[in-house]
Amino acid sequence: MKAAAEAGAGPGLLLGTGSVSLVVSSSLNAFRTHKRYSTGLTVAEFKGTTPHRDLLFLTGTGGPPLPVTGDIPVPPSPESLRSFLRQRRWGRYDTEGTQRRADEQQQRWAQEAALAAALPLGARCQVRLPGQPSKLATIMYVGQTDFKPGYWVGVRYDEPLGKHDGSVGGRRYFECQPKYGAFVKPQSVTPGDFPEEDNGLEDEL
Incomplete structure (x- = not known):
């Protein structure tokens, strides 16, 4: 009531x-x-x-x-x-609360910037998102974007598990086939020696 x-x-x-x-x-x-x-x-x-x-x-x-x-x-x-x-x-x-939230947001962006700086373009990586299986990809873009604030990592998946072709909102950030591209936060990306997935095509003659 x-x-x-x-x-x-x-x-x-x-x-x-x-x-x-x-x-x-x-x-x-x-x-x-x-x-x-x-x-x-x-x-x-x-x-x-x-x-x-x-x-x-x-x-x-x-x-x-x-x-x-x-x-x-x-x-x-x-x-x-x-x-x-x-x-x-x-x-x-609530000016104090507003300033506190702004400071916390700046701190998160600073942490993202530090993580993004450690992700070289062209490097192989593993992408882990909550509630989804891990995916192998190649890092194609690192930096800020027009569609959302903060730092983002553009990846090209080994399989068509993405959302676009590297273009979002009319701006092209990188090149890839449709459904192979995606943007994720830096904390979801782990660079490393991850060979491209073998779909077994070489075993067929």
Whole structure:
């Protein structure tokens, strides 16, 4: 069960000092009711006025639903909701979390760059992807691409187990037959002395 209170344009406009009109809806049915509340209500008091008190979300004119917990005043308007999020550093106002995630991404790219630098073009390799058997291939491209950020390794498989012919999104990165080419992350590639697979054709005359 979920009850949601929406504050915004239309019925969600502030009606006057000390009061706000909210749209109260439930996930159990499609009906909505417009109710007027005092802006001095605490969350505990506000929950007591709703038919479903186990879960409560507050949504504004933008952004995801905000779970409301604790004994705090209900934000009466979109501007108050922004202040509410800013004070608690939630969502886009979590600058420390955003910077931390950006630093972690840069660290992953640095690790990928180091792995990619150890993969020479033309070298034989083994490709291991989660949930798939290992495949033998030749390294045809190493570097960044237009289709996704980070570092990628273009390989030409010994068998038609790939996805393309070395061209992705209209840009050609290397040459190979259709269905023999693929791009994988550097950590999935192990260079080494891997002879090309023998399909037994030499045994037939």
